[in-house]
Amino acid sequence: xxxxxxxxxxxxxxxxxxxxxxxxxxxxxxxxxxxxxxxxxxxxxxxxxxxxxxxxxxxxxxxxxxxxxxxxxxxxx
Amino acid sequence: xxxxxxxxxxxxxxxxxxxxxxxxxxxxxxxxxxxxxxxxxxxxxxxxxxxxxxxxxxxxxxxxxxxxxxxxxxxxxxxxxxxxxxxxxxxxxxxxxxxxxxxxxxxxxxxxxxxxxxxxxxxxxxxxxxxxxxxxxxxxxxxxxxxxxxxxxxxxxxxxxxxxxxxxxxxxxxxxxxxxxxxxxxxxxxxxxxxxxxxxxxxxxxxxxxxxxxxxxxxxxxxxxxxxxxxxxxxxxxxxxxxxxxxxxxxxxxxxxxxxxxxxxxxxxxxxxxxxxxxxxxxxxxxxxxxxxxxxxxxxxxxxxxxxxxxxxxxxxxxxxxxxxxxxxxxxxxxxxxxxxxxxxxxxxxxxxxxxxxxxxxxxxxxxxxxxxxxxxxxxxxxxxxxxxxxxxxxxxxxxxxxxxxxxxxxxxxxxxxxxxxxxxxxxxxxxxxxxxxxxxxxxxxxxxxxxxxxxxxxxxxxxxxxxxxxxxxxxxxxxxxxxxxxxxxxxxxxxxxxxxxxxxxxxxxxxxxxxxxxxxxxxxxxxxxxxxxx
Numbered sequence: 001x002x003x004x005x006x007x008x009x010x011x012x013x014x015x016x017x018x019x020x021x022x023x024x025x026x027x028x029x030x031x032x033x034x035x036x037x038x039x040x041x042x043x044x045x046x047x048x049x050x051x052x053x054x055x056x057x058x059x060x061x062x063x064x065x066x067x068x069x070x071x072x073x074x075x076x077x
Numbered sequence: 078x079x080x081x082x083x084x085x086x087x088x089x090x091x092x093x094x095x096x097x098x099x100x101x102x103x104x105x106x107x108x109x110x111x112x113x114x115x116x117x118x119x120x121x122x123x124x125x126x127x128x129x130x131x132x133x134x135x136x137x138x139x140x141x142x143x144x145x146x147x148x149x150x151x152x153x154x155x156x157x158x159x160x161x162x163x164x165x166x167x168x169x170x171x172x173x174x175x176x177x178x179x180x181x182x183x184x185x186x187x188x189x190x191x192x193x194x195x196x197x198x199x200x201x202x203x204x205x206x207x208x209x210x211x212x213x214x215x216x217x218x219x220x221x222x223x224x225x226x227x228x229x230x231x232x233x234x235x236x237x238x239x240x241x242x243x244x245x246x247x248x249x250x251x252x253x254x255x256x257x258x259x260x261x262x263x264x265x266x267x268x269x270x271x272x273x274x275x276x277x278x279x280x281x282x283x284x285x286x287x288x289x290x291x292x293x294x295x296x297x298x299x300x301x302x303x304x305x306x307x308x309x310x311x312x313x314x315x316x317x318x319x320x321x322x323x324x325x326x327x328x329x330x331x332x333x334x335x336x337x338x339x340x341x342x343x344x345x346x347x348x349x350x351x352x353x354x355x356x357x358x359x360x361x362x363x364x365x366x367x368x369x370x371x372x373x374x375x376x377x378x379x380x381x382x383x384x385x386x387x388x389x390x391x392x393x394x395x396x397x398x399x400x401x402x403x404x405x406x407x408x409x410x411x412x413x414x415x416x417x418x419x420x421x422x423x424x425x426x427x428x429x430x431x432x433x434x435x436x437x438x439x440x441x442x443x444x445x446x447x448x449x450x451x452x453x454x455x456x457x458x459x460x461x462x463x464x465x466x467x468x469x470x471x472x473x474x475x476x477x478x479x480x481x482x483x484x485x486x487x488x489x490x491x492x493x494x495x496x497x498x499x500x501x502x503x504x505x506x507x508x509x510x511x512x513x514x515x516x517x518x519x520x521x522x523x524x525x526x527x528x529x530x531x532x533x534x535x536x537x538x539x540x541x542x543x544x545x546x547x548x549x550x551x552x553x554x555x556x557x558x559x560x561x562x563x564x565x566x567x568x569x570x571x572x573x574x575x576x577x578x579x580x581x582x583x584x585x586x587x588x589x590x591x592x593x594x595x596x597x598x599x600x601x602x603x604x605x606x607x608x609x610x611x612x
Binding site: 001006008011012013014023024025029046047051052053054056060061062063064072073076077 | 401402403449451496497498499500501502522524525526541542543544545546547548549550589591592593594
């Protein structure tokens, strides 16, 4: 499962950036939360995503995390 | 010694008193002599004996005596002439205090009883004297207790073949004492009919041979009593046989059972059953085999719908002004169809957007998120053993059976039933079912880890085994317009399949702009959320 984020590029268009790849969704979730926390204060960051690969560097975002993540996103259920 | 001088002789006063005494003695002697003479005369007349005393009376004794002072000779009757109660009874005579006669008693005149017998003395087995008496006197007397038993025993209808007026009065007294007012009326009506006011009527009844137009009593007929007309009975009727050939006691049991059955039966007019109705075979209701129809009904789908809407003040005013970050449009939605198993969940969505003039392409996207439940609360579907085929850059596998209802943007697949090593399945790929081969074909991204190989067993979970509460994104739908002069309004209608899972999952509609140059707002979201049960 892949983890990445959406950012606004120089043209003002949102684009997906692949950050990491993980063997399980649990690992991916942990990485996504950590990434969202790390991106706090970074300009042009829209959100953090995780999902399954659908291209060499792209993935279909199954789950979205705010920056910083909400409590529900951080600890679902 | 006194000197006898005779009547008219001379002497003093004492001489006179002696004379009177002698005179008296002479008179007494004369009387005794005359008596003795008469007895002797009688004896002489009766026998040649000198003295024969056969008419013996007086006191008992054996020795004769002579009273010199009176000149009376007394001869007793002898010592066997005693008269007392024992000697009279022994001789067979009746006493005034009472007697038991062993033979007939015949009188030359009336036999009058001066004492009424008390009830305890009446109508016993020894009652012949009472039968001779006028029984009505006893019936009407205060000493008599006119019970039915005594009345029957005392009535002799054969005596004169007709009741006397005294008899009638006694009978009426008896009726008054023993019967109700209605029965007294019946009796009065009866005796007022001269044809019946005779003992013949009673005797006929007793003889079992009575016949009128309405009542027939015939002891020799097959039916002892025949009544031609209505019969009212106030008391109970007890029979030891049957009525019209029916044993009433037995019939009563049958009727009780029948009543119980009838009370529990459903009337033709309809009613409320409290139990189940079952058939032993293929019986029908109005020509329909309910069991067969029910089996068909079980397979029929039904749909439960819920409608929703969220709109702005007007079509031109924004409900939500979009940014490049996803925002929820409208409320969080859910419905519960009441089903306890998985159902098909379908969203018919109408979304209205306003594209404000940017003099360029103006884009946005929306999607629908669904909150995942606990993975264990949903059913993991075993798709079976797969056959994998690779054609160029495409990779797909086939499984036997139709699983297409399970595929959605929210589901996940894995070769492990716990969801580990899941592989990608998303809207870039596809699936279909071929009924001719009964195979479901599933396309998946070929360049990823964990792809299944032929022979693997593939499992599917409607929410990709995600942790409960995780919002899972569905497919993204584009909202796009080109603005050259003014605002563009756009209405889009989508039918979005959310997947096959149990009811009550929450879903949300979210949208965002693609670029910072876009200027899009959502003015309304509305639609129908449907759950298809039985599919």
